[in-house]
Amino acid sequence: MSERIIELGADLRRAGTAAERGAGTSEREERTLARIALAWLTEPGTRSVCQLVEELGPVAALELLLDGGAPDRKLRATVAARVAGGDPRAVAAEAVRRTERLGARIVTPEDEEWPARLVDLHRLHLTEAQRRVDTETAPPLCFWVRGSWPLAEALDRSVAVVGARAATGYGTHVATELGYGLADRDWTVVSGGAFGIDAAAHRGALNAGGLTVAVLACGVDRPYPMGNAALFERIADTGLLVSEWAPGSDPLRPRFLIRNRVIAAGTVGTVVVEASARSGATQTAHRALAIDRPTMAVPGPVTSAMSVGAHELLRDHPKTRLVTGVAHVLEEVGRIGVDLAPPARGPDRPIDTLDDDAGSVLEAMPRRGTVGVERLAARAGVDVRTAMRKLSLLEELAMVVRRDDGYALARPLRPTADRPAGP
Amino acid sequence: MSERIIELGADLRRAGTAAERGAGTSEREERTLARIALAWLTEPGTRSVCQLVEELGPVAALELLLDGGAPDRKLRATVAARVAGGDPRAVAAEAVRRTERLGARIVTPEDEEWPARLVDLHRLHLTEAQRRVDTETAPPLCFWVRGSWPLAEALDRSVAVVGARAATGYGTHVATELGYGLADRDWTVVSGGAFGIDAAAHRGALNAGGLTVAVLACGVDRPYPMGNAALFERIADTGLLVSEWAPGSDPLRPRFLIRNRVIAAGTVGTVVVEASARSGATQTAHRALAIDRPTMAVPGPVTSAMSVGAHELLRDHPKTRLVTGVAHVLEEVGRIGVDLAPPARGPDRPIDTLDDDAGSVLEAMPRRGTVGVERLAARAGVDVRTAMRKLSLLEELAMVVRRDDGYALARPLRPTADRPAGP
Incomplete structure (x- = not known):
């Protein structure tokens, strides 16, 4: 886990340095900077901005807005007012530097740690009475x-x-x-x-x-x-x-x-x-x-x-x-x-159909974060080859996922015994 | 209203006197005494007793039970135990005397003041877990x-x-x-x-x-x-x-x-x-x-x-x-x-279709209790003949009922304006 965080920090530092350099910024860093600029220009949650980003990507969406091409007059006015106060790209670059100084990080939908659940905000339609701010329904930009x-x-x-x-x-x-x-x-x-x-x-x-x-x-x-x-x-x-x-x-x-x-x-x-x-x-x-x-x-x-x-x-x-x-x-x-877990897989929970070794491997998986095969094999009390075979099986069953730095549970394991009893 | 109560009191006194006399008791008084005896013998709410009373009437039901004809063994045992302690008919007669001394009264389903709503207890079916006493579901005997x-x-x-x-x-x-x-x-x-x-x-x-x-x-x-x-x-x-x-x-x-x-x-x-x-x-x-x-x-x-x-x-x-x-x-x-009011009568509330005189008569009806035609006519500001015609109409619409001592609302009048607003 800590290794991963160090990596993320390094990514961020690279992004910051690249932003400072101005030139040579990677495409991914460009997109992050564009998202930051868009959030600053338009306030997070603006649905029309979110749609533009989905259609064009953040970089082109930012360019469109800066060229006065916002899809509605109100948004054009908001953008114009903000641009009068500073260059959005410079603001974004400064935000990245400040973030780094803080020891914080910027997370975008391109990052693995982006919460997938936020996609449900696309379904958020508030009534006039419930919606008190225009910009409160779309998923975040970053x-x-x-x-x-x-x-x-x-x-x-x-x-x-x-x-x-x-x-x-x-x-x-x-x-x-x-x-x-x-x-x-x-x-x-x-x-x-x-x-x-x-x-x-x-x-x-x-x-x-x-x-x-x-x-x-x-x-x-x-x-x-x-x-x-x-x-x-x-x-x-x-x-x-x-x-x-x-x-x-x-x-x-x-x-x-x-x-x-x-x-x-x-x-x-x-x-x-x-x-x-x-x-x-x-x-x-x-x-x-x-x-x-x-x-x-x-x-x-x-x-x-x-x-x-x-x-x-x-x-x-x-x-x-x-x-x-x-x-x-x-x-x-x-x-x-x-x-949420079983419906797609029929009446039997897959966990019930696992053999002993696969069950041991699954139970040895850390609740959060990733684990390497060797460590997992040791925890599960099986040899590495068995662990790898069972991990392939579990991956196929969509119970674990392979990541860059090891294996992780596809979703937290919640055996029946772990559930609280009704009152 | 007060006249009615005096009448009810007189009824009760007559019932008490009749019970004391033993002979010459009216059929209605016999039925009341039988209900009292049944309630004492079997505890109120016993469903099988209630069914017997509905099938045979209280007098024959009491006789059946006293002859050892209770439909189930448990009830037979209950009755036998009680009978060993006293004569149910004498107990009932004493209860009537004691009621009169108290200035109280006995109310049975034959009385106009019996709450019709209790009939819904026939629909009361409790689960085993909810039913902690056998005798808790049938309507009261008196x-x-x-x-x-x-x-x-x-x-x-x-x-x-x-x-x-x-x-x-x-x-x-x-x-x-x-x-x-x-x-x-x-x-x-x-x-x-x-x-x-x-x-x-x-x-x-x-x-x-x-x-x-x-x-x-x-x-x-x-x-x-x-x-x-x-x-x-x-x-x-x-x-x-x-x-x-x-x-x-x-x-x-x-x-x-x-x-x-x-x-x-x-x-x-x-x-x-x-x-x-x-x-x-x-x-x-x-x-x-x-x-x-x-x-x-x-x-x-x-x-x-x-x-x-x-x-x-x-x-x-x-x-x-x-x-x-x-x-x-x-x-x-x-x-x-x-x-409860409108469903049987189509989408329009009958009250909306009444002419002015009928509306006035309806509004002049007392909320509780009965009223005579002359008094009602005076309150409604119409002549007695009009009041009678409109009362017939209202009776036909099931909005008022005719009783021995005058007319009463079929159910309390609750015009829309009288309902409390939502919170």
Whole structure:
């Protein structure tokens, strides 16, 4: 794992150096720079920009926009206003240098650690009432990431725990317990960076020694709110700080809404702990519902304004599930994992049909990250040749994948015994 | 209204006197005595007894049982054990005398004030797990009632508010608010007689000057628990104390479960405020669900053992509706009233097709109770002949019913404007 991160760092350094050189930049680096420039020019999440990038690629899409060829007048005006403030390519190159100085990295859809799940944002169609910002539905153009975990792996088994800034003692308690319980069962906690529920969920996960991801609405070098600065450092040390905005970017108000779609789409499911009526947390829940993610709400006293949002979700959106603790949450997100696995392969789960050696190899696979054949053979207690044969079989069954640096599970292994029992 | 109550009292006195005389008892009085004897012999709610009564009538059913002809061995044993303790007919006659001394009355399905809604108990089929007492599904044989309101009218617009004895301050507060809010909007509150949620709901209704009904699992002369004695007196003064057991009967444990079906079936809908897991209140909710009554639960802190039952209902029974206050409750029970009205009569509500005079007559009808034609004509501002013609029309439209002492609404009038708006 650590080797891979060093490699990614080296890639990034190369990209940075290349950007500085101006000439000789690789095509891939050009595309990354174009994505950064596009995000700066148009704000992340703009659907028309996303479509242009898909049709033309980021480099040509950027050129088109800079030539005044934006498909609608509003976007042309946005681009023109931004261009008046600086050269987008220079801004992008500076963002890359700043990212490197920070020890952060830029992740794009071309990278292996890009979370595939975000593709579901293409299905995110919000009603007029739900959509308060134009630019809040398309998948991100790129991420800035601080922290060692590959982003996709960190989010693979992840649950969003979101809620009110002005949380009550009750809500803070519940969010901390959920964060702890999820991390304790090897699930990543994902939230924003706000006071209240967000911070409580992160703290719970950190207390369990687990993985937690803060998705920010500003640069990953901007501790906002300042009072959570120490928390962000702890998260960056053992988890991830993630943002669609370049280092130094301000936490502008609309960015929180734009950011919310990433929390909803980047995770397996979303839990609202406390939320006032029509709050940011209920917005996140609406986005999760709109793309059919398990969406959950923790009830509270009906006398508490901080539970109105959760109760509204439970009343108005029948697909929202009432959860009272981590067991209920795992029941929802765990079920999806299990449901997704077998359908294409008939009634028998392939794992049941494996011979003993293949089963041993599969069980010896690390839950996250990759492993070399020799190491795997030793862990599985089989010889290397057997390990290679069984790995071919498992690859054919789409249970493991071969990567540059070894083999990895195609998806986290969730044997039946690992699933929490119903309440 | 008061005239009617005096008449009912006179009926009762006549029944009592007749029973004392032994001979010369009217057929109707015989049937009432037989029902009382059957309830004493077999406990209320026994389905096989209810079937015998429907097939043979109460008098022949009683004779059959006393002759050892009970359809199953268990019932024969129950009857034999009871008969060893006294003569059922003498017990019944004594119950009538005791009822009269109390100023209470006996209500049977032959009485106009019998709540028609209880017939739905024929559809109550509980699973083995839900049925903890054999005798808890059939409609009651008779009721003892203390208080002036005719039972059916009191229950016509009624909501059951049930919950834990060991309620928290939160639950007590919510139940009191619900009781007050329902009574304030002219809905009857129905509950048991326990401490905690039951008592809070009654107190809320009494504080609003509204109608509240306590359905007891012992005689209406038995203040159980003693600590609620003053509350029961207040309820008897302005509302109703109701029981399926004769005066003097003990509050035996199974009787609470038997009683719960009456709370569920006698009301338009049931709200669970606080309940521990598998409690009496959730039993009542299961009975309401089993006969398709609107069933509601008030959420609470997930950290409270007293909200586990409500949350379980909301999770495990999707038809249970989360409610946070009286507006949500009225939305559920109000909707049913409206839903039940139009279907048989096509897309137009008949009320929309009435001419002005018929509309005036309908609007002048009292919400509860009956009215004479002259009085109605005066209230509607039409002459008596017009009132009579329009009453015939309204009767034909099944909107009013003719009774011995005048005309009454077929069901409470709930014009659209009267329904509470959604939250």
